[in-house]
Amino acid sequence: MPQFKSSNVKTEKALSTTLIIAIVALIVVVAVAGVLATRKGGETATPTQTATTPSPTTTPSPTQTQTTTTTIATQTTPTTAKTLLKVAIGTDLDTVDPHGQTTTTVFNVMRHVYEPLVALNEKGEVVPCLAERWEVSSDGLVYTLYLRKGVKFHDGSMLDAETVKMNFDRWLDPTVKVPLRSQLGPVDHVEVVDQYTVKVYLKEPFAPFLRSLASYLLIASKEAIKKYGNSTIEQPAGTGPFRFVAWEKGKRVVLERFDEFWGEKPLIQRIEWYIIPEASTRVTALLAGDVDFAYNLPATDLDRLKASPGITVLTPTSNRVIFIALLPKGPLADPLVRQALNYAVDKNAIIQNILFGLAVEADSPLPSHFFGYVPMPKYDYNPQKAKELLAQAGYPNGFKMVLLHPTGRYLMDKQVAEAIQAYLSQIGVQVELKTMDWPSFVSELLKPLDQKTFDAVLLGWGAFVADAYFTLNGQFLSTNAPPKGLAAAHYNNSVVDNLLLQAARETDDNKRKELYKQAIEIIWKDAPWIFLYTQKNFYASTSKLAGYQIHVDGEQVYFFKAYFTG
Amino acid sequence: MSLGKFIAKRAFQAFVTLIGALLVVFLIMRILPGDPARLIAGPEASWEDIENIRKMLGLDKPLYIQFIEYVKCVFKGDFGKSIKYGTPVINEILARLPYTVLLAVAAEAIAVALALPLGVYSALKPNSTLSRFISAISLFGASLPIFWLALIFIYIFSAKLKWLPSFGAGSWKHLILPSFTLALLLMGNLTRITRSSVMEAASMNHVTTAVAKGLDNGKVLRRHVLRVSMIPIVTIMGLQIGSLLGGAVITETVFAWPGIGSLLIDSIFYRDYPLAQGIILFIVLAFVIVNLAVDFIYGLIDPRVRSRTWS
Numbered sequence: 001m002p003q004f005k006s007s008n009v010k011t012e013k014a015l016s017t018t019l020i021i022a023i024v025a026l027i028v029v030v031a032v033a034g035v036l037a038t039r040k041g042g043e044t045a046t047p048t049q050t051a052t053t054p055s056p057t058t059t060p061s062p063t064q065t066q067t068t069t070t071t072i073a074t075q076t077t078p079t080t081a082k083t084l085l086k087v088a089i090g091t092d093l094d095t096v097d098p099h100g101q102t103t104t105t106v107f108n109v110m111r112h113v114y115e116p117l118v119a120l121n122e123k124g125e126v127v128p129c130l131a132e133r134w135e136v137s138s139d140g141l142v143y144t145l146y147l148r149k150g151v152k153f154h155d156g157s158m159l160d161a162e163t164v165k166m167n168f169d170r171w172l173d174p175t176v177k178v179p180l181r182s183q184l185g186p187v188d189h190v191e192v193v194d195q196y197t198v199k200v201y202l203k204e205p206f207a208p209f210l211r212s213l214a215s216y217l218l219i220a221s222k223e224a225i226k227k228y229g230n231s232t233i234e235q236p237a238g239t240g241p242f243r244f245v246a247w248e249k250g251k252r253v254v255l256e257r258f259d260e261f262w263g264e265k266p267l268i269q270r271i272e273w274y275i276i277p278e279a280s281t282r283v284t285a286l287l288a289g290d291v292d293f294a295y296n297l298p299a300t301d302l303d304r305l306k307a308s309p310g311i312t313v314l315t316p317t318s319n320r321v322i323f324i325a326l327l328p329k330g331p332l333a334d335p336l337v338r339q340a341l342n343y344a345v346d347k348n349a350i351i352q353n354i355l356f357g358l359a360v361e362a363d364s365p366l367p368s369h370f371f372g373y374v375p376m377p378k379y380d381y382n383p384q385k386a387k388e389l390l391a392q393a394g395y396p397n398g399f400k401m402v403l404l405h406p407t408g409r410y411l412m413d414k415q416v417a418e419a420i421q422a423y424l425s426q427i428g429v430q431v432e433l434k435t436m437d438w439p440s441f442v443s444e445l446l447k448p449l450d451q452k453t454f455d456a457v458l459l460g461w462g463a464f465v466a467d468a469y470f471t472l473n474g475q476f477l478s479t480n481a482p483p484k485g486l487a488a489a490h491y492n493n494s495v496v497d498n499l500l501l502q503a504a505r506e507t508d509d510n511k512r513k514e515l516y517k518q519a520i521e522i523i524w525k526d527a528p529w530i531f532l533y534t535q536k537n538f539y540a541s542t543s544k545l546a547g548y549q550i551h552v553d554g555e556q557v558y559f560f561k562a563y564f565t566g
Numbered sequence: 567m568s569l570g571k572f573i574a575k576r577a578f579q580a581f582v583t584l585i586g587a588l589l590v591v592f593l594i595m596r597i598l599p600g601d602p603a604r605l606i607a608g609p610e611a612s613w614e615d616i617e618n619i620r621k622m623l624g625l626d627k628p629l630y631i632q633f634i635e636y637v638k639c640v641f642k643g644d645f646g647k648s649i650k651y652g653t654p655v656i657n658e659i660l661a662r663l664p665y666t667v668l669l670a671v672a673a674e675a676i677a678v679a680l681a682l683p684l685g686v687y688s689a690l691k692p693n694s695t696l697s698r699f700i701s702a703i704s705l706f707g708a709s710l711p712i713f714w715l716a717l718i719f720i721y722i723f724s725a726k727l728k729w730l731p732s733f734g735a736g737s738w739k740h741l742i743l744p745s746f747t748l749a750l751l752l753m754g755n756l757t758r759i760t761r762s763s764v765m766e767a768a769s770m771n772h773v774t775t776a777v778a779k780g781l782d783n784g785k786v787l788r789r790h791v792l793r794v795s796m797i798p799i800v801t802i803m804g805l806q807i808g809s810l811l812g813g814a815v816i817t818e819t820v821f822a823w824p825g826i827g828s829l830l831i832d833s834i835f836y837r838d839y840p841l842a843q844g845i846i847l848f849i850v851l852a853f854v855i856v857n858l859a860v861d862f863i864y865g866l867i868d869p870r871v872r873s874r875t876w877s
Contacts, residue, residue, distance in 0.1 A: 094650045094651055100652065102606060102607060102608055102611075103608075177619070179607040179611065179619055180607060180608075180611055181618065182612040182614050183612065183615070231652075232652040232653070234653075248824070249658065249662065249824060250662060250824030251735060251824040252734070274733065274734060274822065276733050276734075276822040277819050277822060278819050278822065280717055280820075281717075281720060281733050281820055281822060284720045284721060285724075285732040285733050287725045288724045288725045288732045290724070437600075438605075439600025439605055439835070439837050440598070440599040442600065442601070442604055443604075444599070446604070484613045485612065
């Protein structure tokens, strides 16, 4: 529309010579207005902490008009009844299909509606859920699960062996959208033994199977599976303590207590999960009392929230390790050089000064709560030793390298990359930083080694399941190197390969731990990564909320037994 | 040109615009690096899972076949299924649309209600203190980063005063903060345009004539000044509404307002091709329609336009 443009431009020009002086006046006015408003608020608004008491009648101050007063009065009416829990999350759900889950937060919401066959307790041990007990055959190929009796689904149907088989069949059906199908393990088929017993047959032994069952396979009702077949389940019916009421896209998810739940009944009547993409808004919503619990808050607000009365700050350790994968090319092909880089970076200083303390220094490629974790002697900050190692490797004057890093994906990722650039320059390694948006970043990572335009990459690896298998096989098995997988360091060590593959099949927990120990020792010395830290999450809740449980993964929070105190 | 011909011509132009937009969007989404299958499954997923998803989404077919299939479907009114949600794109858009329209209309209404009187006043009394103040506010409003303004509003009115909810949508109270934030941004331009076009119109010969023949000031203003100065104002309003219907991305994100803008950003980050394509097509359509409406309004306001195009 040319006429639009021309008229617009003309008027813009006509106006371009206006009024910069008066801005100062405006700023003053805005500031004054702000101060006035705040002062007024102090007089009239009741603090959120007394939200459960009935709204006091607000005496209008002389400056206020009638309409404002009414607004205040209605606003201070308690919004959180004692049995309504409001939670703020950052991402909208993508699907409520139990078998289509890919995101921990979404899984977390759905876990209140659906239940797995077995669960993990706070220590990460496998405990009964829909299956009361289980047996594993000595060859590790057959899992016999004995189901709990009298478990009712939200749609009225009852849990039985047939239901469980249908869930497995749907999970395995290639025409159903199950993004993480292969993560459950090499399930071959499932057999109904009697009404409450099923046998799961694996194609090959898969040691993390029970943990993986706990973390992936949520059980939907027979009716729901029949109704939706291989299309996406849109009306969830599970056995969980809460039933699904509504998902208003981009806005909220509403769950209500299921009164016929087989276990201990929740005290909370209703949970509303609000989708608030902007983290600062989640903080304000919590401070304003608009929500009772908020996920994933900005690290910059940590001190402020810690100092806020009535707020409880939570910083559980996550499943996500952060590291710099070093590609085996150029100087980085030499293990001495890679060790040197590990000594050159002061991980503790980064954690304290950049990450607000929201991380745990790595002493293993695994987070410390993982099955298979063993601590290794840390690469303590020692630039002198780093220089010596570099000299020993034949690079006394250092070298140049390109470090690829994402921006805004992990806690302070850009700042961390910059700090590492500074540390490495102290030992003569000149780092050029390169960044990309996440999708481009991933496609760059997936290129074969000879096409990569970088030498090292800052990456995080958050296994869904707290088991060494998912981190070590994903990152160090040579067959998972890009383009096939995302084993970012292109690590290739046949001894480690053998140990990892053996560990995956070993059904004896102690023997399995021993195999991982051997693998980790080799990896730690070989240093295909600069081992950095395990990220902590930052959540906060009103101090009146109690009884919720933080899952062992440090990401999910279960409100099954939550309640308000006063 | 008759009215019928005029409409036919504009409809044809709109159609060509839409097809062009379709092609451009389709290509741009695919030129962007990033594999939707990988993004769905996450970096930790295995190769077999990724391959399976790719096949299921039809992304393993050659590009031109994907495009032909897409265009065929669009002409049948089928915009495909969202990769992320697995539901029809049209449902996703329709679910968010009411919120976007509500916010757009409210923000534009507030902006107009404030900007018109202020602009006219400062045009008629350009040297008064109040006029200078108005100009300063409008400049301020137009140049403030909206992200910051939104957070400050939330802080003052929700966290401190507790008058208004800090986020979300639902009641009229939820609408106040986002719509005022947006309105403040829109107001800046609108006030300045009003001011300058009223000033321009007031200095025209026919106005001098009207005043000279003794017409009272109110009538001169209404009949001879405002009417003439409306054209650029309506133009700006049209542009503003058009872009608001595309979703006020930042405002929606900060206030957790479930509109189209946040959905679009989401779909692009997720490489949700069908959803992003659908939304952009919708935005193009909204723009075309609003422009068409603006053209008609020109005719209503200005008889010269009417005689050129309609009769």
